[in-house]
Each structure stands twice: as structure tokens, then as C-alpha cells.
Amino acid sequence: MASAATEARPDLATVRARYLEAQLHGNRREALRLVIDEAFARGASALEVELEVIQEAQREIGRLWQENSITIAEEHMATAISNMALAHLYDHAPRERSNGKKVVVACIEGELHDFPARLVADALDLAGFDVRYLGANVPTDSLLAVLDREKPDLLALSVTMIFNVPALRNATARVREHTAGSLPIAMGGGALSWMNALAAELQADVTACDARELVESARRLLGVGP
Ligand code: B12
Structure with missing residues (x-):
């Protein structure tokens, strides 16, 4: 049986779909709310959010751009949002003890x-x-x-x-x-x-x-x- 912690984990595929929507609408606040409040604050690690939400959304942006469904301006807008999201995750996430390397x-x-x-x-x-x-x-x-x-x-x-x-x-x-x-x-x-x-x-x-x-x-x- 799944533990309470497991049950509480965010569904990152859903967060990703909504994050992509927010990127395409240029909705920066909603994008940040999703990665921080809906994913990170609910137990996903910064790395999970970066890879499963942001990286995958960026790759989808590339696909949409390649098939001319979005313009280069929309790609720039989406990537600017992802840069902001990375900065917020970096700011919120705990850093592991320095390993000296x-x-x-x-x-x-x-x-x-x-x-x-x-x-x-x-x-x-x-x-x-x-x-x-x-x-x-x-x-x-x-x-x-x-x-x-x-x-x-x-x-x-x-x-x-x-x-x-x-x-x-x-x-x-x-x-x-x-x-x-x-x-x-x-x-x-x-x-x-x-x-x-x-x-x-x-x-x-x-x-x-x-x-x-x-x-x-x-x-x-x-x-x-x-
Ligand atoms: C945003 C973007 C841009 C932006 C970049 C903005 C920026 N500040 O980074 C801009 C507008 C500048 C751009 C330009 C171009 N782009 Co572009 N771009 C993208 C897009 C949509 C997203 C890139 C991204 O953020 N990916 C998400 C990251 C997180 O994923 P990732 O790259 O796989 O990174 C992971 C791993 O590769 C690995 N990794 C990365 N670095 C390293 C280093 C080490 C040491 C290790 C071990 C691992 C590692 O870890 C990363 C994180 O997990 C991609 C689509 C895509 N599939 O990636 C196209 C894409 C890469 N671009 C493409 C193209 C064609 C171009 C241009 C030629 C367009 C043009 N006609 O001018 C130019 C070339 C610019 C240049 N000279 O470099 C094509 C490339 C196609 C191909 N197979 O060659 C893509 C795939 C889009 C597409 N589907 O057509 N682009």
C-alpha cells in the first residue's frame, strides 16, 4: 500500500502540461506557481522538477517550433520563463553539503x-x-x-x-x-x-x-x- 507521503506526491506530468500552457500564454506567475507551489513545495526535488517539468516542456517547445506551430518569439518567451523558473528553484532548493570539488x-x-x-x-x-x-x-x-x-x-x-x-x-x-x-x-x-x-x-x-x-x-x- 502506498504511504501517505507517496500519495501526496505531485503528478509531474500534469504539472508539465500546465507549465507548458503557461509558457505558451506568457504567464510567468502561473509558471512559477506551478513549479514552486504545485511541484517543489509538494515534495518533488528541484532536480525532478527541472528534468520532468522544465526540460521536457522545453523539448516540446522545440517540437512546436520545428513544426511551425509557434514562432521564434514564442520560443524566446517560453525559454525566458524557464530561465526564471530555474532561478526560483535554485533559490528555494536545499544544497547538499559541499564536497570540495x-x-x-x-x-x-x-x-x-x-x-x-x-x-x-x-x-x-x-x-x-x-x-x-x-x-x-x-x-x-x-x-x-x-x-x-x-x-x-x-x-x-x-x-x-x-x-x-x-x-x-x-x-x-x-x-x-x-x-x-x-x-x-x-x-x-x-x-x-x-x-x-x-x-x-x-x-x-x-x-x-x-x-x-x-x-x-x-x-x-x-x-x-x-
Ligand atoms: C530554446 C532553444 C533555442 C534558443 C536557446 C536559448 C538558450 N538560452 O538556451 C535559441 C533561440 C538561441 C536557439 C537557437 C537555435 N536553435 Co535551438 N532550441 C531551443 C530548444 C527549443 C530548447 C533547448 C532547451 O532548453 N532544451 C532543454 C534542455 C534542458 O535539454 P537538453 O538540451 O537535452 O539538456 C540536457 C542534456 O543534453 C544534458 N547536457 C546538456 N549540456 C551538457 C553538458 C554536459 C557536460 C553533460 C554531461 C550533459 C549535458 O543535460 C541537460 C539537462 O538535463 C531546443 C529543443 C530541444 N529539443 O532541446 C531547440 C533546438 C536545439 N534548436 C534547434 C535549432 C535548429 C536552432 C538554430 C539553428 C535555429 C536557427 N535557425 O537559428 C539556432 C542555433 C543557435 C546556435 N548557434 O547555437 C534544433 C536543433 C535541431 C538539430 N537536431 O540540430 C532544436 C532541437 C529545435 C528543433 N526541434 O528543431 N534555440
Whole structure:
């Protein structure tokens, strides 16, 4: 028999459908109310809300955009709402005890999809990693300068578009040369999911299909709990 706590859990598929509606209507307050009051405050973790509500709604926005059911302006409006929702979850969610490991998260040069990288950065941060999030389109030269200054334990590179894969190859090679191969590199994002063999070809130290899997793999790689 299900426990009371289980019965009280929010139905995230329903929240997602209503969140998508709110995005499409540009209803920011309703979108925030759904993720915070209807999902998070009722027992879903920040990561569950991020993956099962926001990420999936963003992917549906992409489908609607691709089939011309919504305009680019509506996509921008929807994504702006998801950025706001991530910020509120980040603010509300408890952070796990620091594990002492630092991760730099960046989109490679040319990559404008920073929302996936931001979600990944928030998930690592809430899981106890010390995160430096660099956002979209990071020139490789300045990435190297940040690595020199921050001395992270892991670099996480996000690439969505397949046409940005050459920039990923370039950044990976330069980071390895610069750090004499001492810095593990995690790679992920749409391009990696669509090109199955790429992570192996680039000898990614970590790859993951979503932020949850990345947190688990990063913990394993760096030997930190839980
Ligand atoms: C919003 C959006 C945009 C926004 C980005 C805004 C922003 N600030 O991020 C803007 C308008 C800039 C944009 C631009 C373009 N976009 Co766009 N975009 C999207 C959309 C709708 C949502 C992206 C998103 O937020 N996804 C949700 C995230 C959370 O999911 P995710 O990406 O899978 O991320 C997870 C994993 O991949 C993984 N992950 C991500 N990074 C990393 C890193 C590491 C290290 C690891 C291990 C894991 C990992 O964890 C993440 C979280 O769990 C997608 C649709 C989609 N299916 O994603 C299209 C989509 C990606 N875009 C697309 C296209 C075509 C474009 C443009 C070429 C359009 C154009 N003609 O200009 C440009 C290219 C821009 C560029 N140079 O980079 C296509 C790509 C098709 C393809 N297969 O190549 C998509 C799929 C839409 C579609 N269905 O057609 N886009």
C-alpha cells in the first residue's frame, strides 16, 4: 500500500502540461506557481522538477517550433520563463553539503543554447559541487584563462548544435594540451545525444544524457559521495 507521503506526491506530468500552457500564454506567475507551489513545495526535488517539468516542456517547445506551430518569439518567451523558473528553484532548493570539488561549466564557442548548461550547472551546484558557470559561446582562449585561475577538478562542456562539434573538438584538444591531460572533461548536450559515437571518439572522461546522470558520474569520477 502506498504511504501517505507517496500519495501526496505531485503528478509531474500534469504539472508539465500546465507549465507548458503557461509558457505558451506568457504567464510567468502561473509558471512559477506551478513549479514552486504545485511541484517543489509538494515534495518533488528541484532536480525532478527541472528534468520532468522544465526540460521536457522545453523539448516540446522545440517540437512546436520545428513544426511551425509557434514562432521564434514564442520560443524566446517560453525559454525566458524557464530561465526564471530555474532561478526560483535554485533559490528555494536545499544544497547538499559541499564536497570540495570544483566544476567549470561552459558552452563551447558558437553555442547559443545556454539553458541546458545552466540546468547542468544548477544541478551540480545543488548536489554540493563548487560551480563556475560561464554561460553561452565561451571563446576557447578565455576558457583556458578561467581554467588557469580556477583550477577546477572537472570541466563540463555543453554543445547542442552539431555544427558546433568542430569547436568542441578544438576546445577539447586545446584544453588537453594546456593542462597536459590532467583535467577530466565531461561532454554533453544535444549534439552528443544525436551523435552516438562522438563521446568515445573524443575520449570524454564523462558523458551523460541529462543532469542527474552527470551528477552521478561526476561523483563517481571524483570519488565523492553520496
Ligand atoms: C530554446 C532553444 C533555442 C534558443 C536557446 C536559448 C538558450 N538560452 O538556451 C535559441 C533561440 C538561441 C536557439 C537557437 C537555435 N536553435 Co535551438 N532550441 C531551443 C530548444 C527549443 C530548447 C533547448 C532547451 O532548453 N532544451 C532543454 C534542455 C534542458 O535539454 P537538453 O538540451 O537535452 O539538456 C540536457 C542534456 O543534453 C544534458 N547536457 C546538456 N549540456 C551538457 C553538458 C554536459 C557536460 C553533460 C554531461 C550533459 C549535458 O543535460 C541537460 C539537462 O538535463 C531546443 C529543443 C530541444 N529539443 O532541446 C531547440 C533546438 C536545439 N534548436 C534547434 C535549432 C535548429 C536552432 C538554430 C539553428 C535555429 C536557427 N535557425 O537559428 C539556432 C542555433 C543557435 C546556435 N548557434 O547555437 C534544433 C536543433 C535541431 C538539430 N537536431 O540540430 C532544436 C532541437 C529545435 C528543433 N526541434 O528543431 N534555440
